[in-house]
Each structure stands twice: as structure tokens, then as C-alpha cells.
Amino acid sequence: MALIIEQLQPKLVAQFAQIITKQHLAQGYLFAGPAGSGKYELAQWLAMSQFCHHLEQGRPCGQCSECRRIQQGNHPDVIQIKPDNQTIKVESIRYLKSELYKSGMEGNRRVFIVTDAEKMSVNASNSLLKFLEEPASDALIVLTTTAKSQILPTILSRMQIIDFRGLSKQTVYQNFLTQGSAPENAQLAALLTQDYQQAKAWQESAAFNQLLTAVVKWLLKIFKHDDEAFIYVQTLIMAATKTTEDQQLALSMIINFYDFLLQVRYDKKEIMNTSLQQLFEAAQHETVEELADQLNLVLDMSRQLRMNVGFENFLEALTLRLLK
Amino acid sequence: MSYQALYRVWRPQRFADIVGQEMITRTLKNAIVTGQTSHAYLFAGPRGTGKTSAAKIFAKAINCPNQKDGEPCNECAICKAITAGTLNDVIEIDAASNNGVEEIRNIRDKAKYAPTEATYKIYIIDEVHMLSTGAFNALLKTLEEPPANVVFILATTEPYKIPATIISRTQRFDFKRITPQDSYQRMAYILKEKGIDFDQEALKMVAKASEGGMRDALSILDQVLSFSDNKLTMTNVLDVTGDLSQTQIDTLMGTIQANDTAQALTQLHQILADGKDEQRLLEDLIDYCRNLLVYQQAPQVIAETELTNVSDGFKKLSQTFPAARLYRMIDILDDVQQQLRFTNHPDIYLEVLMIKLSAAQNSTESKVHLDSTTAAEPAAAAPDAMVSKLEDQVKALSQQVQQLSKGTSSKPKRQNRATTSTPHKVKVNKAAIYPILDSATRQALNRFKEVWPDLMNMLSITKRAVMNVSRPVAANEHGVIVAFDYQLFFERVMNDQDLLDELKAGLNKLLGDPPEIVLVPHEDWPVIRKEYLQTDRLKSANGQSGAPAAENEAEKVPKGTKKALELFGKDIVEVHED
Numbered sequence: 001m002a003l004i005i006e007q008l009q010p011k012l013v014a015q016f017a018q019i020i021t022k023q024h025l026a027q028g029y030l031f032a033g034p035a036g037s038g039k040y041e042l043a044q045w046l047a048m049s050q051f052c053h054h055l056e057q058g059r060p061c062g063q064c065s066e067c068r069r070i071q072q073g074n075h076p077d078v079i080q081i082k083p084d085n086q087t088i089k090v091e092s093i094r095y096l097k098s099e100l101y102k103s104g105m106e107g108n109r110r111v112f113i114v115t116d117a118e119k120m121s122v123n124a125s126n127s128l129l130k131f132l133e134e135p136a137s138d139a140l141i142v143l144t145t146t147a148k149s150q151i152l153p154t155i156l157s158r159m160q161i162i163d164f165r166g167l168s169k170q171t172v173y174q175n176f177l178t179q180g181s182a183p184e185n186a187q188l189a190a191l192l193t194q195d196y197q198q199a200k201a202w203q204e205s206a207a208f209n210q211l212l213t214a215v216v217k218w219l220l221k222i223f224k225h226d227d228e229a230f231i232y233v234q235t236l237i238m239a240a241t242k243t244t245e246d247q248q249l250a251l252s253m254i255i256n257f258y259d260f261l262l263q264v265r266y267d268k269k270e271i272m273n274t275s276l277q278q279l280f281e282a283a284q285h286e287t288v289e290e291l292a293d294q295l296n297l298v299l300d301m302s303r304q305l306r307m308n309v310g311f312e313n314f315l316e317a318l319t320l321r322l323l324k
Numbered sequence: 325m326s327y328q329a330l331y332r333v334w335r336p337q338r339f340a341d342i343v344g345q346e347m348i349t350r351t352l353k354n355a356i357v358t359g360q361t362s363h364a365y366l367f368a369g370p371r372g373t374g375k376t377s378a379a380k381i382f383a384k385a386i387n388c389p390n391q392k393d394g395e396p397c398n399e400c401a402i403c404k405a406i407t408a409g410t411l412n413d414v415i416e417i418d419a420a421s422n423n424g425v426e427e428i429r430n431i432r433d434k435a436k437y438a439p440t441e442a443t444y445k446i447y448i449i450d451e452v453h454m455l456s457t458g459a460f461n462a463l464l465k466t467l468e469e470p471p472a473n474v475v476f477i478l479a480t481t482e483p484y485k486i487p488a489t490i491i492s493r494t495q496r497f498d499f500k501r502i503t504p505q506d507s508y509q510r511m512a513y514i515l516k517e518k519g520i521d522f523d524q525e526a527l528k529m530v531a532k533a534s535e536g537g538m539r540d541a542l543s544i545l546d547q548v549l550s551f552s553d554n555k556l557t558m559t560n561v562l563d564v565t566g567d568l569s570q571t572q573i574d575t576l577m578g579t580i581q582a583n584d585t586a587q588a589l590t591q592l593h594q595i596l597a598d599g600k601d602e603q604r605l606l607e608d609l610i611d612y613c614r615n616l617l618v619y620q621q622a623p624q625v626i627a628e629t630e631l632t633n634v635s636d637g638f639k640k641l642s643q644t645f646p647a648a649r650l651y652r653m654i655d656i657l658d659d660v661q662q663q664l665r666f667t668n669h670p671d672i673y674l675e676v677l678m679i680k681l682s683a684a685q686n687s688t689e690s691k692v693h694l695d696s697t698t699a700a701e702p703a704a705a706a707p708d709a710m711v712s713k714l715e716d717q718v719k720a721l722s723q724q725v726q727q728l729s730k731g732t733s734s735k736p737k738r739q740n741r742a743t744t745s746t747p748h749k750v751k752v753n754k755a756a757i758y759p760i761l762d763s764a765t766r767q768a769l770n771r772f773k774e775v776w777p778d779l780m781n782m783l784s785i786t787k788r789a790v791m792n793v794s795r796p797v798a799a800n801e802h803g804v805i806v807a808f809d810y811q812l813f814f815e816r817v818m819n820d821q822d823l824l825d826e827l828k829a830g831l832n833k834l835l836g837d838p839p840e841i842v843l844v845p846h847e848d849w850p851v852i853r854k855e856y857l858q859t860d861r862l863k864s865a866n867g868q869s870g871a872p873a874a875e876n877e878a879e880k881v882p883k884g885t886k887k888a889l890e891l892f893g894k895d896i897v898e899v900h901e902d
């Protein structure tokens with residue numbers, strides 16, 4: 001059974017396998033990249049490579065008892081720190097540091113994984129610095145982050161930084177097809193996720209389809225410059241978004257559908273999905289520049305959501321601007 | 325078992341190993357040789373420039389029984405213990421995690437006791453700007469009554485956060501950013517010692533990517549080596565830094581220039597699929613546009629200052645890209661760069677960017693084209709954003725020119741294809757320059773020069789790109805004159821109030837008061853100085869006599885230029901000679 005990470009980031013896995021074979025592993029790595037790009041999975045894979053009973057050409061087997069314990073989060077020498085209430089506190093790092101200087105419970109090697117490292121407070125970050133400067137000889141530390149720019153430069157300069165990239169939409173689309181999705185569904189889902197399980201779940205979810213219909217209807221009105229779009233915010237979209245996740249998904253639909261409509265003007269790919277086809281036809285009369293401006297507006301205004309503007313207010317303001 | 329990072333293995337053990345800080349290491353060695361060390365030092369400077377290394381070497385050198393010419397032997401028990409961090413008399417404190425009053429009081433109490441093994445007790449307080457106010461006060465008390473045989477070394481990346489009362493009790497050294505050339509030399513040395521082959525261009529790329537810190541350079545180098553088979557190649561380096569290859573960027577810029585959006589998008593997707601970093605992509609594009617602009621004005625400069633070669637694709641583009649379009653591109657790129665930091669959709673931003681860079685231009689041109697064929701008044705009929713922006717600039721300029729009516733600037737004599745479309749000749753503000761020159765001192769100038777790299781670092785990348793060709797050339801207590809290598813950049817900055825405000829705010833932060841900033845094109849500067857020196861003002865200005873630095877030249881130059889020498893140092897001599 002191949003590990004998921006080998007499909008997600010084959011190039012990185014190959015590179016690390018080589019590093020492991022050469023025994024050239026550094027003591028600190030920072031894995032940076034978007035959610036779902038396999039940062040945590042690779043950290044776990046690295047941990048497995050340090051304990052696996054059947055390491056082959058630098059790759060762990062994923063099956064032996066050590067590999068299993070790590071996958072289940074039960075390995076005493078693989079220590080994980082996650083943010084607690086949005087920040088990683090200095091106490092957590094102190095704990096980490098005190099652990100770092102102990103030797104392993106079962107051997108000498110120890111692996112530390114700090115997820116969402118950008119959430120370390122400045123103090124916590126600074127405490128980590130000294131460790132990175134004089135690391136305990138047999139510890140490997142991996143930080144993961146989705147926001148590299150928020151990590152202290154002094155930490156960045158002491159870690160090896162590995163940038164993770166999301167897969168291209170075309171690749172995701174192909175993956176979904178190979179895994180058994182119909183082209184119609186795959187084309188739409190690939191715009192919104194890289195995870196096939198998620199795509200499959202959406203297909204059967206009434207809530208997802210309600211939201212999809214709402215967003216598509218709203219966009220159709222926008223392209224017709226019809227004021228009713230404003231009413232749809234309340235009656236359709238808000239009615240279909242109960243949680244923050246739903247809201248994120250709705251926003252992601254708007255952004256990615258716009259992007260699709262723009263891309264398709266240039267790559268002229270065949271449209272397999274009926275919703276996308278509807279949108280494509282409705283947006284025919286918009287020029288590329290107009291579509292790009294609208295997309296820009298969506299992207300710009302969506303930043304307000306980070307500043308505690310409510311989703312409904314945001315959508316209403318957006319609708320007004322788009323209708324102008 | 326674990327691999328040792330290069331920056332740790334190759335940590336300098338002697339002053340001679342420290343790269344790019346010759347002035348500082350020489351002074352420290354002298355102090356040790358002559359026994360004239362200070363009881364407190366402040367080592368300020370950007371990360372990775374050797375502050376902590378210098379502190380530890382100092383601790384060894386001052387205590388080493390075999391010290392020679394100010395260098396430690398690194399062989400004796402004391403040296404070895406300090407290297408290993410086990411000597412009780414050398415105490416390293418990380419102010420970041422020990423920033424309280426208690427910790428500092430504790431130091432104060434213990435500092436009273438004589439060293440046990442070494443001759444001097446050394447306290448190295450790292451990231452000292454992190455101390456709390458109370459802790460600073462406690463530290464100040466200690467520095468006011470320094471115990472015998474104790475040396476404090478305070479290291480910081482942010483000296484402006486340290487109270488002046490503390491700074492005045494220390495001897496301050498400002499560590500400079502490592503130049504790419506220096507860091508190249510050091511890395512080449514390490515690679516040779518390790519017996520690793522390297523492609524010179526690839527190593528230059530590492531040096532360029534490291535932004536002035538030796539540790540960053542070695543970390544990148546380490547990572548490249550770990551991915552490659554004992555040979556450093558360009559491909560491996562680009563994989564790690566996320567930079568575009570010369571060919572990739574030449575091609576992409578060519579596609580944008582040809583307004584081929586479909587192709588630009590395809591290339592973008594290819595670049596991203598190759599694992600390039602979005603931010604790096606933007607930075608590379610901005611750099612490229614900047615270099616094209618500079619190249620259009622002064623081709624030789626790119627060859628002199630940049631570590632990379634000028635490719636054929638680049639040369640071709642420099643002939644076909646209008647400067648106005650490059651400026652607009654830089655603006656757009658800068659904008660996207662700001663936004664990219666806060667988005668979950670960087671790829672989409674970049675797609676829109678490609679459309680804007682390639683398609684927007686397309687439509688503007690076709691509009692203009694249409695207008696001229698239908699024989700309407702072309703300029704008035706196409707009031708696109710660009711034109712109205714230029715009109716605004718012209719308006720602002722003519723106002724400025726009126727204000728500066730007193731200054732009869734020397735006529736800039738360059739005529740040039742690249743700037744023909746930009747609003748014309750911004751004048752030099754002599755009314756502001758002369759008062760600064762009246763009371764200018766070398767010391768004041770050095771003060772600005774020292775913080776200039778820090779100031780640049782505070783700017784966004786595009787602003788930095790523009791300001792990179794600037795440098796302070798004269799200053800008094802309250803103002804600084806900044807020269808630009810190119811007329812083009814001088815004009816651009818003169819028109820950018822935002823940037824001027826930002827510079828002022830930055831200097832305020834770094835130096836503690838907001839100075840007046842006056843800009844001049846570098847090519848006009850000798851003339852301005854000369855004119856100034858010939859005015860009557862010089863006689864009345866109370867010139868302090870004989871700057872030591874000028875003594876040698878004093879005989880060669882006319883008497884009246886004594887003041888000039890003091891202000892401008894050797895530069896002025898060259899000017900008079902030509």
C-alpha cells in the first residue's frame with residue numbers, strides 16, 4: 001500500500017528519500033504551503049523513515065509496527081505540538097525544549113512536529129531559536145505552516161524551507177477521473193478541492209447542491225445585471241450557508257467559477273458540467289477585462305472577511321459593486 | 325548521526341573567518357592586543373552578519389593565554405570550553421526568552437564575583453532589544469558601575485529599540501549586510517574545502533538569494549546540496565530558491581510584451597507546476613522590469629552591478645518594451661505582491677495578473693489604433709488611466725517647479741528614448757540643498773550611511789528596487805541629500821510622496837528624528853557641489869578646520885576646498901580633476 005503522500009508530492013518524497021539515503025537530513029525543516037498539499041503527511045512520512053523496520057531506499061514501508069504507531073499518533077518519540085486556541089504558547093515550546101534534551105524513550109532518535117507554526121507567539125518563536133541554534137544531537141524538528149511570511153525571519157534562516165505546492169486543477173481533474181468520477185462532476189469538484197473523498201461526499205450532499213444552485217443562480221443574475229441578485233443573497237445564499245465552512249465554500253465557488261470563466265476563454269477547453277455551461281453562456285457578453293475586474297473585486301473585497309466583516313454584509317456589498 | 329548544518333560546522337572560530345566586517349574585527353583585535361577593551365559593547369546589525377560569532381570569538385581572544393595578534397588559539401582548554409559553551413565565565417543569555425527584571429538582577433548580582441577560570445567574565449546578551457523596560461533599567465545600573473574584569477556584549481537586530489541611555493554606555497559596532505560577492509567567496513571556499521564541485525553561476529544565484537545574511541546563504545547552500553549529487557548545479561539551486569530560470573523569465577516577459585494572454589497563462593501554469601514560489605515569481609518579474617529600465621538608460625551598469633549575465637532575450641526586450649509600460653507593470657506587480665500575503669488564492673491572483681499584464685495593454689493599444697485611423701484627436705480621445713495619471717503628474721510637477729522657482733537648476737543634458745513619454749524634467753531643489761551643505765559634516769553623513777541598508781530593508785520590494793540606486797551623499801544634523809544613479813529613478817521618487825513619507829518615517833524610526841530629505845540625480849551632483857563651493861555662502865559658513873581624513877589630499881588641492889574635503893571626502897578631489 002503506497003502512502004498518500006507519495007501521490008500528493010512525488011517529487012518531494014523522491015528528494016527526501018535521497019536525502020535519507022545519503023544521511024544528509026538537516027535538523028530543522030519548515031514545510032510551507034497551502035492546506036491539503038501534504039505538509040503534515042510528509043512530516044509523518046519523515047518521522048516514519050526514522051523508525052521504520054523496513055526502510056527501503058530511504059522510503060518507510062508504512063506497514064510495520066513503528067510506521068503504524070506513528071500514523072496513529074502513538075509513538076513516544078514522535079512528539080507533536082499543535083496550536084491551542086489560535087496560538088502556540090511559550091509553555092508549549094518550553095515543554096518542547098525540555099523534551100528535546102531528553103533522549104528517546106526507546107532509542108536515541110526523536111522527531112518533533114509543530115503544526116501551524118505561524119501561530120507561535122513571538123516569545124515562543126524566540127525560545128525555539130536557541131534550540132535551533134544548538135539542537136540536541138538526535139532530534140529532528142519539522143514545522144508546518146500555511147503562512148510562511150508570518151514566521152520570524154530569524155527562524156526561517158535557521159531552517160531548511162520546503163515549499164509545498166498544490167496540484168494544478170487539470171491534474172486534480174485527471175485524478176478524479178481515474179478514481180472513478182464522472183467528467184461532469186469531476187470538472188466542477190476539481191475547482192474546489194483536491195481531495196477525492198471530499199468530492200465524492202459533495203456529490204451526494206443535498207446541502208452542497210443547495211449551495212451550488214444558490215451561487216450559480218446569484219451569478220447568473222449578476223451577469224444579467226439584474227438587481228434580483230441582491231435579494232438572492234438573503235433568500236438563497238444565506239439560507240444555504242449555516243456554518244463558516246459553508247461560507248468559505250460559497251466564496252471559493254464564486255472565485256473559482258469566475259476564474260474558470262476567464263481561463264476557458266483562453267484554453268477553450270470543453271465544458272462538461274451543466275452549471276459551468278450555464279454560467280459560461282450567461283457571461284458571454286462580458287469581455288475578458290470585465291471578468292478580470294470583477295474577479296479582482298471579489299478577491300479584494302473578500303479580504304474584509306478577515307477583518308470581522310460579516311459574510312452577509314460582505315456579499316451584499318459585493319453584489320452592489322458587481323451590479324454597478 | 326544527524327547531518328550538521330553548514331552554518332554550524334563553518335561557524336567562524338577566528339576574527340579572520342568573519343566575512344565582510346573587516347573594520348569591526350580589526351578594531352576588536354587591536355583592542356585585545358593593546359589591552360584597551362571596553363566594558364560594554366553593542367553589536368548591532370541584520371541577522372546572519374556575524375554578531376554572535378564575533379562575541380564568542382572576542383570572549384575567547386580576550387581570555388586565551390595563547391592569544392596572538394588578537395586572535396584566539398582555539399586549542400587551549402579555555403578556547404575549547406568557550407567553543408563548546410561549557411565555560412562558566414562566558415554566559416550567553418537569550419533576551420527573547422529571559423526578558424524580565426529578575427533575570428537581569430540575577431546577572432547583576434553574579435557579575436560582582438570574579439571570574440573563576442578565565443581572566444574576564446563575558447556576558448553575551450542576544451536579541452537585547454527584547455528586554456522589558458524594567459530589565460533595561462536594571463541593566464543600565466550594571467553598566468553604570470561596571471564590575472572589574474567583566475565585559476558585556478549586547479547583540480541586536482533592532483538597535484533603535486534600545487534606550488539611548490544604554491547605547492551611550494556601550495561601544496557600538498554596526499555589522500553590515502554581507503555583499504553577494506563576499507558571501508560567494510566564503511561559500512566557494514567552503515565548497516572547495518569539502519571537495520564539492522560547483523557551477524559558478526549557480527553559486528552566484530545562491531549568494532543573490534540570501535539577502536545579506538551568511539547564515540541564510542549557508543542554509544540555502546545546505547539544502548541545495550542535500551537535494552543534489554555532490555555537485556551544485558543551476559537546476560538544483562532554482563529548485564530550492566523557487567526562482568525562475570533566465571530562460572523561463574525571458575520567455576514569459578516576451579509573451580507579455582507580445583500581448584499573448586493565452587500563452588502567458590500556459591507559461592504561468594507551467595512555472596507553478598515546476599514548483600516555483602508565487603512571491604519569488606513576482607519578485608523576479610519586478611527585478612526584471614527594473615533591470616530593463618536601468619539597462620535602457622545605462623547598459624553597462626547592469627553588467628557591473630548584477631551578478632547574472634545579460635541574456636539575448638533580455639537585450640531584445642530592452643529595445644521593445646516602452647519605459648511607461650514597464651512602470652505600469654511594476655505598479656501592478658507591486659499591488660499584487662501586497663495582496664498575495666493575505667490570500668488563500670495566490671494562483672488566481674497570478675492568473676488575473678497575467679491577463680492584466682498582457683491583455684489590458686492590448687485593448688489600450690487597439691483603442692488608440694482605432695482612434696487614429698478614424699482621424700479623431702488621438703490623445704484626447706483615449707483618456708485611459710495612464711494618460712490621466714500622467715496629466716496629474718505633470719500638474720503636480722509644474723506646481724513643484726513654481727515653488728522651487730529660486731533654484732536655477734543646471735540643465736540636465738541627457739536626451740533619452742526611454743523617458744520621452746514621462747512628464748518632464750524634475751528640478752533639483754537647491755533652496756533645500758544649500759542650507760544642508762552649510763552645516764554638513766562627514767559624521768552626519770556617516771550616520772545616514774550606516775542606517776541606509778536598514779532603511780532599504782524596511783521598504784517593500786518595489787520601493788526598494790527603485791531606491792537601490794540611491795545613496796546619501798551629504799548630510800547635516802537635520803537633513804540628508806540623496807543621490808540617484810539615474811535621472812529616471814530620481815524623477816520617479818520625486819513624484820512619489822508616499823515613498824518620500826515612508827523614507828522619512830523610516831529614518832525617524834532608525835535615528836530618532838525625521839530628517840529633511842532632498843533628492844538629486846547623481847550625474848548632477850558634482851555640478852551642484854561645485855556651484856555651491858563657488859558661492860559666497862562657503863566663506864560665511866563656519867567651517868571646522870582640517871578633517872583628518874583629508875590631510876593627505878590637502879596639499880594637492882586649492883585652499884578653498886578644505887571645507888569641501890571635509891564634507892565630501894575623496895570624491896571631491898576626483899571631481900576637481902576632471
Ligand SMILES: [Zn+2]
Pocket residue numbers: 048051052053054055060061062063064065066067068
Ligand atoms: Zn515501516
Ligand SMILES: [Zn+2]
Pocket residue numbers: 388389390391396397398399400401402403404
Ligand atoms: Zn586559546
